[in-house]
Amino acid sequence: MKKVLITTKLLPEGLNELRKYFEVITPDKDQFTREEILNQITVVDVLLPTFSVQVDKEMIDAGKNLTLIANYGVGYNNIDTYYAREKGIAVTNTPYPVTEPTAEMAFGLLLSVARKITICDRKLREPDGITWGLLQNLGQSVFGKKLGIVGLGRIGKAIARRALSSGMEVVYFNRNKLSEKEERELQVSFVPFDTLLKTADIISISTPLTKETTHLFDKPQFDLMKPNAILINTARGAIVHEKALIDALRNGKIWGAGLDVYEFEPSISEELLAMDQVVLAPHNGTATVDARNEITAYAGMCIIEFFKGNLISVVN
């Protein structure tokens, strides 16, 4: 029986199918240490890592029998996919079960910031409470506003669908412009990045983290944004220069932010934690029982099919 090393404790339900065909090694605690992974990877055929495990050259070299790295999740910036390819090791990810839960989180953060849901809940629970009244705690309507999506892949499109049903106009910026037919079907319009920054009321980031997108949002970008603008990031923290974001919020360059990811995750800047105009989530884009099981089952399916000769969601 071939062996699969899973770096992190997952919900057992999603592993049922995989266990029928493979010997599965999982930690009893939350996650194996790097040393424990390096020790055990020597004898396994497949590694199933999560995003907090750095699968670098050293780890790949240690996997002497490794033929597949089946990543848990859609983002794989934690894996040296080029080196894996050089060594003939395939890398897969799990795009489909991640899409809708992440779009839900992005849209939930968007509404929570714009409509001041989280801040009002917190204030209501504080000893001083909150002042009720028609002119108190006013947020921004989302209806009739313009959403700018940076990176219109699966998740971006799922966010666009929600925004359109909420009465928003949707523009996007992408490496590749969609065909006009697809734009018409999705009811979205391509704009240059600077135009998106200057005209969008709400900006949502759904692009992968690459060299090109690292610090894509820095001081010059915040300077272009509208003073009422809200930034949503459910992609990867390092796409945003966190210090520049803090300055932009503090100086009123933008109005608010909803963040599920952080540049120095799991550490969050103290300044953000003290700000009322931000809503902060602990990388919870797919943090539901439903989604966790579906992602695990999908990664398992990629492994099972790989050894039947079917390459599913291979990214390298």
Added chain:
Amino acid sequence: MKKVLITTKLLPEGLNELRKYFEVITPDKDQFTREEILNQITVVDVLLPTFSVQVDKEMIDAGKNLTLIANYGVGYNNIDTYYAREKGIAVTNTPYPVTEPTAEMAFGLLLSVARKITICDRKLREPDGITWGLLQNLGQSVFGKKLGIVGLGRIGKAIARRALSSGMEVVYFNRNKLSEKEERELQVSFVPFDTLLKTADIISISTPLTKETTHLFDKPQFDLMKPNAILINTARGAIVHEKALIDALRNGKIWGAGLDVYEFEPSISEELLAMDQVVLAPHNGTATVDARNEITAYAGMCIIEFFKGNLISVVN
């Protein structure tokens, strides 16, 4: 010039048009006291009250020249519309500008509860912080779940639109079933109230407060609901027996709640304020600068048109 008494301070922008044709009396402070209203109503033609002002027989009798009560907002349970009608006084409300902002709030609360957005933000800011991890802070996916809407009027339909774009199935209960054509167009299905209670994963209340809907949700109703159910109320607090809701949450009869309104508003039960599985908003359904101005302008338009002989949004 005819006189309009506005009980509560509103954003000035929305009053521009009204001031062209009417003498407008507004408070310098947040709201006139009941006594101040009773003193001034004697000389005005129009009263423009907000939902926290009780427009009862005594107040209506005091308005000797009153011909119109132009309510700010869509709910008018604060006004004795039957007595006003007896006295030949018309009552109008502002359904259109309220619809989308309230649906936004309902859907924002729904996502915030299901995806644990507000509770995670609060915990991240607490000294002990939060435990990060794949199996921590798991919420419920909304995608693929069933939404039950109680009261499918304008706001209910606007919520349904958002839910459908989020991959939810939508059922509803209403006094009057829609035509099959309209159900097909809206992609919603009528179910009896008990069926809705037993089968919906999330229930959203959008019905007016009347004698019939007071305590529509009480212990027997919570007993029928699914243990993973979430209740959203952006309509009126007294539709839900607050003590029964607290018991249902405490005993695990239901999973969570998102509330914008309360039975004893602006007072909120201490038990609710201490619960992690609820998200609480201070009657903020239309609390945006955009919406506040649009509601004010709409009420003003009802007044202007009324004296031209056009009855717009008359409810009695």
